[in-house]
Amino acid sequence: MCRLIITLLLIPCLACAQTGYYRSVEGLKKAELKAALHDLIQPNLVLSYGGKGEGYTWAGFYAADWLEGGYVRDRYSNEQRRFNEDKSAVSNMNIEHIWANSWWGHLMNNAYCDLFNLYPADAPANGRKSNNPIGVVDGAVAYDNGVTKVGKSSSFRADTLITAWEPADQWKGDFARTYFYMATCYSHMRNLWTTTEGWLTVDGSDWPTMRPWVYELMLQWAKQDPVDQIEKDRNEVIYGIQGNRNPFVDYPQLADYIWGDSTEEQFYVDPTSMEIELFVPEAKVRFDYGLQALSKGLDTMLVIRGRNIPNGLTLAVNNPVFELGTTQVSAEQLVEGYAVPLHVKPEKAGRYEAVLTISGDAILLTDTLSVSFVDGIPAYEATDIVCTPYVRRFTANWMNYEPGAEYTLDVYTKGSDGSHKPFKTFTTQDTYYQVSGLQAKTLYYYTVSIYEDGVLKASSNEVAVQMPEVKPVFSVSPSAISFTTVPGEPSRETEVTVTALAVPEYVTQVSLDAPFEVSFDGEEWGQTLTLTGSEPVFLVRMGAVAEEGEYEGEMLLNTKGVEEKVVTLTASVSASKAFFEDFETGSKNGYAEATVTCTAAKWRMTDAYPVGDDNRNGTRSVRLRNKGSIEMQEDKANGCDSLWFYAGHYGKDTGVKLSVYYSIDGGENWTVVAENIEMGDWQRYGYKLDVKGDICLRFVNNGSTNTKRSNLDDVQMSSYSNADGINEIVEGQRSNAIYDLNGRRATNQQHVIIRSNKKIIKR
Numbered sequence: 023m024c025r026l027i028i029t030l031l032l033i034p035c036l037a038c039a040q041t042g043y044y045r046s047v048e049g050l051k052k053a054e055l056k057a058a059l060h061d062l063i064q065p066n067l068v069l070s071y072g073g074k075g076e077g078y079t080w081a082g083f084y085a086a087d088w089l090e091g092g093y094v095r096d097r098y099s100n101e102q103r104r105f106n107e108d109k110s111a112v113s114n115m116n117i118e119h120i121w122a123n124s125w126w127g128h129l130m131n132n133a134y135c136d137l138f139n140l141y142p143a144d145a146p147a148n149g150r151k152s153n154n155p156i157g158v159v160d161g162a163v164a165y166d167n168g169v170t171k172v173g174k175s176s177s178f179r180a181d182t183l184i185t186a187w188e189p190a191d192q193w194k195g196d197f198a199r200t201y202f203y204m205a206t207c208y209s210h211m212r213n214l215w216t217t218t219e220g221w222l223t224v225d226g227s228d229w230p231t232m233r234p235w236v237y238e239l240m241l242q243w244a245k246q247d248p249v250d251q252i253e254k255d256r257n258e259v260i261y262g263i264q265g266n267r268n269p270f271v272d273y274p275q276l277a278d279y280i281w282g283d284s285t286e287e288q289f290y291v292d293p294t295s296m297e298i299e300l301f302v303p304e305a306k307v308r309f310d311y312g313l314q315a316l317s318k319g320l321d322t323m324l325v326i327r328g329r330n331i332p333n334g335l336t337l338a339v340n341n342p343v344f345e346l347g348t349t350q351v352s353a354e355q356l357v358e359g360y361a362v363p364l365h366v367k368p369e370k371a372g373r374y375e376a377v378l379t380i381s382g383d384a385i386l387l388t389d390t391l392s393v394s395f396v397d398g399i400p401a402y403e404a405t406d407i408v409c410t411p412y413v414r415r416f417t418a419n420w421m422n423y424e425p426g427a428e429y430t431l432d433v434y435t436k437g438s439d440g441s442h443k444p445f446k447t448f449t450t451q452d453t454y455y456q457v458s459g460l461q462a463k464t465l466y467y468y469t470v471s472i473y474e475d476g477v478l479k480a481s482s483n484e485v486a487v488q489m490p491e492v493k494p495v496f497s498v499s500p501s502a503i504s505f506t507t508v509p510g511e512p513s514r515e516t517e518v519t520v521t522a523l524a525v526p527e528y529v530t531q532v533s534l535d536a537p538f539e540v541s542f543d544g545e546e547w548g549q550t551l552t553l554t555g556s557e558p559v560f561l562v563r564m565g566a567v568a569e570e571g572e573y574e575g576e577m578l579l580n581t582k583g584v585e586e587k588v589v590t591l592t593a594s595v596s597a598s599k600a601f602f603e604d605f606e607t608g609s610k611n612g613y614a615e616a617t618v619t620c621t622a623a624k625w626r627m628t629d630a631y632p633v634g635d636d637n638r639n640g641t642r643s644v645r646l647r648n649k650g651s652i653e654m655q656e657d658k659a660n661g662c663d664s665l666w667f668y669a670g671h672y673g674k675d676t677g678v679k680l681s682v683y684y685s686i687d688g689g690e691n692w693t694v695v696a697e698n699i700e701m702g703d704w705q706r707y708g709y710k711l712d713v714k715g716d717i718c719l720r721f722v723n724n725g726s727t728n729t730k731r732s733n734l735d736d737v738q739m740s741s742y743s744n745a746d747g748i749n750e751i752v753e754g755q756r757s758n759a760i761y762d763l764n765g766r767r768a769t770n771q772q773h774v775i776i777r778s779n780k781k782i783i784k785r
Contacts, residue, residue, distance in 0.1 A: 066265030125220025157186030195247025319367030661742030
C-alpha cells in the first residue's frame with residue numbers, strides 16, 4: 023500500500039516542481055531566503071495527534087514509514103515491529119518529536135503535529151533520548167542500543183559537557199535536514215522557547231534560529247549522510263498529506279545558502295540558467311489588501327524579482343485609483359529584488375480592483391489588485407469563536423483607527439424584521455475585545471464607534487458572528503508532568519484530573535508506556551486505566567528504574583467522539599536528585615499564607631508564592647518579600663548529603679538577604695545552614711550538610727520592606743548515603759568547576775558554599 027501511495031504522489035510533486043514551487047524564494051540569500059522559505063513551507067493542514075485510523079498520526083506513519091511486510095521503519099532501534107491494520111499506535115513505540123514539544127511549553131500547535139518533525143520510535147530509546155538536544159556523544163554514555171546513544175557531549179562547547187543524544191550514522195543526515203526544516207518552518211515560535219534543553223539549540227531569532235554549534239554540526243552531518251530515496255519518498259508522502267515540503271530534501275544545498283559557506287550568494291534552483299525568469303510576482307495572482315479606512319488610504323509595496331531580463335520591466339495598472347511609485351524596474355533592480363510603492367486612496371467607500379500588467383523581454387503577465395474601503399473604522403472578522411458547555415465567546419477586532427481613543431463596541435442580535443436587539447456594550451482602548459456569555463446557535467453582530475463629548479465621531483462596518491452548536495469538552499490537567507527520583511525507587515505520584523462534558527460516552531481510556539505508571543488508588547500500578555464519569559481523578563508516577571538518566575514518554579487519553587489528549591511525561595533519575603523541587607506544579611494567588619503542594623513537597627508559604635516572571639529556571643520560581651518564608655511540611659527521608667538551590671534578588675531590589683535552615687525533628691528546632699546571604703544576580707548555591715535521618719528545609723527572606731524581594735528555585739538534596747551529587751566540591755579545596763542540576767559545567771563563576779562541622783565557609 024505504501025508503494026502505491028508514493029507512486030501516486032510522485033505525479034503531483036513533479037507537476038509542483040515544473041510549475042515552480044520554489045520560484046518565490048529564488049534570488050534570495052541568508053536571512054531573506056530563510057524568511058521566504060518560512061512563508062512558503064507552512065503546512066496547509068496537519069493530522070490529529072496520536073489516535074487511530076485515517077486523519078491521525080499513526081495513519082501518517084503508515085504511509086510514510088511503512089516497510090515491506092508491514093514493518094515500521096524505526097530510526098531509533100533495531101527492533102522490528104509491525105503496523106496495526108487499524109492504523110493505531112504500535113505497541114512499545116512512541117510518536118517522537120525531533121524538536122521536543124517541551125521546548126515550546128507543550129503547546130499542541132502545528133509544530134507538535136507536523137509529520138516532518140515526527141517519527142515512530144522505539145519507546146525505551148525515545149524515553150532515554152528525552153527532550154535533550156542532538157549532538158555527538160563523546161563523554162560518559164548513559165544509554166546505547168546500537169542505534170541511539172545518550173550521554174555527555176562536548177558538541178556545545180569543549181569545556182562544558184551537556185546531555186545529548188546521537189543517532190546512527192545512517193540517519194544523521196535525515197535528522198539534520200529535519201533540524202533545518204524546523205528552524206525554518208517554525209522560527210515564528212522563537213518567543214515560546216522555554217526549557218534549558220531548547221535554549222541549547224535555538225537562539226530566539228528569525229535568523230539563524232539555531233545556535234552556531236547546532237547548525238555547524240547539522241551541516242557536517244548533512245554532507246556525510248546525503249539525501250537518499252527513503253527521505254525523498256517520505257517527502258512526497260508528507261507533501262500529499264500536509265501540502266508542504268521539506269526544501270532541504272528537495273535541494274540539500276539550500277542549507278549552505280542559509281547557514282553555510284554560500285550565505286552571501288543568491289539561491290537559484292538552476293544557478294547556470296540563462297533563461298528569462300520572473301520569480302515574483304507570479305502570473306494570475308490576486309493581491310487582496312482587505313478592508314481599509316477611507317480616510318487613511320492604503321500604502322504598501324509590491325516586490326518584483328527576476329533575472330536575465332536585460333531591458334528591465336514596465337509596470338502598469340488600469341485603474342487610476344491605484345498609483346504605482348514607479349513604472350520602470352531595471353535589470354539590476356530585478357536581480358536584487360525591488361519593492362514598488364503602491365498607493366490607493368479613492369474618494370468614496372467601496373471595493374476597488376485593478377489589473378496589474380508587467381511586460382518586457384518576452385514577459386507579459388497580469389495580476390489582480392483588490393482592496394475595500396469603509397468610511398470610518400474598519401471592523402474585522404471575529405476570532406477565537408468558542409462554544410462549549412461552560413464557555414461561549416468570540417473576540418471582536420478592528421483597526422487602530424485613532425491611537426489612544428476610547429472605542430465603544432456594540433454587540434446585538436436582530437429580530438425577524440431586522441430590528442436591533444442589544445446584547446451588551448463595551449468600552450476599551452484596545453483594538454480587540456473578548457465577548458462572553460453568549461448563546462449557542464445564535465447569530466450576533468457588532469459595530470465599533472468613537473464618541474467625543476457624547477457626539478459620534480466615527481463608526482465601523484457591521485460584522486456578523488455565527489455562534490455554533492455546543493461542542494464537547496475533553497481536557498486533562500496538567501498537560502505536562504515532570505518527575506524526579508533516585509535509581510530503584512518510584513517517584514512521588516501526581517494527581518491528574520480529566521474533564522469530560524457533553525461527550526457521547528463518559529468513559530475514558532488511559533494508556534502509557536513503562537517505566538511510567540498509572541493508578542486509581544496509589545496501591546496498584548500499571549500502564550492502562552479505564553475511567554468513568556465527567557471528572558475522574560487518577561494518579562501517575564515514574565516507576566522504579568535501575569539506571570540514572572533522563573526519561574520521556576507520553577500518556578494518551580481517549581474518549582469517544584472527541585480528539586485524543588496527550589500528556590507529556592518527563593523524568594530525571596539521579597542519585598543526586600533524591601529531592602528536587604522546581605515549583606513547576608502547585609499554585610497560590612498572592613502572598614497570603616497558605617500550604618502549596620509542589621513538585622517534590624508541600625510547602626508552607628508566608629509572604630511568598632510561585633510566580634512566572636523575573637529570575638527562574640523553567641516557567642516558575644518562588645518569590646519572597648519582607649520577612650517571607652517557605653517551609654517544608656513533609657520530611658525528606660534518608661537525610662541530606664548535599665543541598666543546592668538557585669537564588670537572586672528580584673528585579674532591581676537591593677539590600678535583600680536570604681537565610682537557610684534545616685530541621686531533623688519535624689520543625690521543632692532549626693539548624694542554620696547559612697544566614698543573611700546577600701542576594702545578587704541569579705546564581706546557584708551549594709552546601710555540604712552530612713545530615714542523617716529525616717530532614718526538612720526552611721528559607722527566609724530577610725528584607726526590611728515589601729520591596730525587598732528575592733527569587734528561589736530548583737532546591738535539590740542528595741541522600742546522606744550518596745555523595746555523588748556534589749563530588750566536584752571537596753572540603754578544604756577550592757573548586758573552579760561549578761556544575762548545574764544536570765551535571766553540566768556552568769559557564770560563569772557562581773558562588774559555591776561549603777558547610778562542614780556547622781561552620782560556614784564561603785568559597
